[in-house]
Amino acid sequence: MNFFLLLLTILPFMISCNGKEKVDLSKLNLNEPIEKVINFNNDLLVGVETVEYPFCLLLEVKNSEKYSFEDIDLKGQKIIFQINSEKLKTDSIARFGGGHIDLIPIKNENELKNNLKIFNAENKIYGIRIEMKTPSLKSGILKKIELKYGKGSKNPNTDNGLYWNVKKENKYIFFAPDYDRLIVLNNTNLSKTCYWDTFNGLIDFGECDSEKYTQELVKNSIKPEDVKNKPIIKVDNNWSINGLILGKSNEEDFEKSETNKNFERMEEINGGTGDINQIIYQKDYYDFYFYLSANKINPENKKDNIIKGYAINNFKKVEISFENGLKAGMKFNDVVKLFDKKLIIDYEDLKFANYIEIKNMPYKVTLNFDENMLFSGMYVK
Structure with a gap:
């Protein structure tokens, strides 16, 4: 085996051992198993945080060097994965409004599984929320998105928000610079006419029945x-x-x-x-x-x-x-x-x-x- 072939053989192992390999979040299908997109050596928190989104389970990654977006390094930015939870489709548990935070640290696979069981949650992600702290990061990410998907639609609920309905990839993309967030969701099991969260407001993709949509979000609630x-x-x-x-x-x-x-x-x-x-x-x-x-x-x-x-x-x-x-x-x-x-x-x-x-x-x-x-x-x- 010549040196070049040997190098190709051991390079992936070297990258993995050194912990330098990054996950490009823009390349995810957003149906990956949770363990494939996190590292238990990072600071991980799981639970409910209604500042972000009240009707799903969140897994927050802090201080990680593991992630990028279209080759833009996300070191220092908080990354949040969204996980479907039937139990949280109820105002009885999750609809605290804008200020409720109930996140606990997890250190290993068993703690993750226990929390997924508590919330009747799936063991896969369906969305990501990327923190964008700096103007340069916001502009860099926006350029990458526009290069790939073209100009976005203006979000009527915020000053500078944009969104894309990427039907061929079953994705929603929400650029919310007013709140320092990029949000990308696999919409396979989401409404095709409406979307709401606290950073974007209600988005109408066409023929949105907001009352019906809201009822679906909290379908497991006890009627007052x-x-x-x-x-x-x-x-x-x-x-x-x-x-x-x-x-x-x-x-x-x-x-x-x-x-x-x-x-x-x-x-x-x-x-x-x-x-x-x-x-x-x-x-x-x-x-x-x-x-x-x-x-x-x-x-x-x-x-x-x-x-x-x-x-x-x-x-x-x-x-x-x-x-x-x-x-x-x-x-x-x-x-x-x-x-x-x-x-x-x-x-x-x-x-x-x-x-x-x-x-x-x-x-x-x-x-x-x-x-x-x-x-x-x-x-x-």
Whole structure:
């Protein structure tokens, strides 16, 4: 065997051993097994993050040198893979609005499989979301896409967004520079007339029935009109709830309170260390959740497990009142008028949003709005 043939034989092995081989995300069919597109040596997080997209499971890769797009190096950019999950097609679990993040680290194949099982998720990807932090990266990626697919269609919902419906490849491409994202999806099992996420808004590919589309996204939801014995909730001017004070009331206080009826206690475990990240009391039927910090030394000491937040995801499933003038079902613009502009995070960007974030140090209050921009849920943490 001459030297050239020998080199060709061992080169792939050398590249693999040195960890230099990159995955060109533009070349993926977006139906690959998850293990084929990730490396467990990277920082991996899996779970729900409704800032990105609420009706599927997300697998986030941070600080990786593994990826490129049309030969453009993506080192330093966050990569997110979308995974179909039937369990998350419900507002009861995933429709927290714009501010809910529930991602946990995974270190190995077993932890991945366990999380896929929890969410009834497939073991393959159907989409990618690529972070684009810099103007040069945005312009470089856009040139590559336009060279391959031509000029995109203007996204009417954002200032600079574009999209492509690549029918011959069964792909949707969404260039969302206002939110530092490129999104590419295999649309084989997606709607061919509508698309929605928080960064693109509702896209009509032609004959889009938005009501029917929304119903399909949350097809496994409990209908609010079928909910009985709704919890009674009173939110005070400091955003504490039913007398339970954020940052002060502990797990023992919660257990003794009138609010604690039929809540399920869960512990969120750090897959790498085995430590308890937080304690969650959940009432899935009512979309009602409390989040508590866990004592690092003795999490069974309930006096030291402090309430740090809560979520009420669908006001139609509870009886809720506010001391500060808010009312369930209020219009977006009417809610904005209730607060000082200085307290609203990214006030100038509200025209793009379906949620409002309010400073309430050390907490952040997220007010969520439905497809009609009516006040429909909230998250405090």
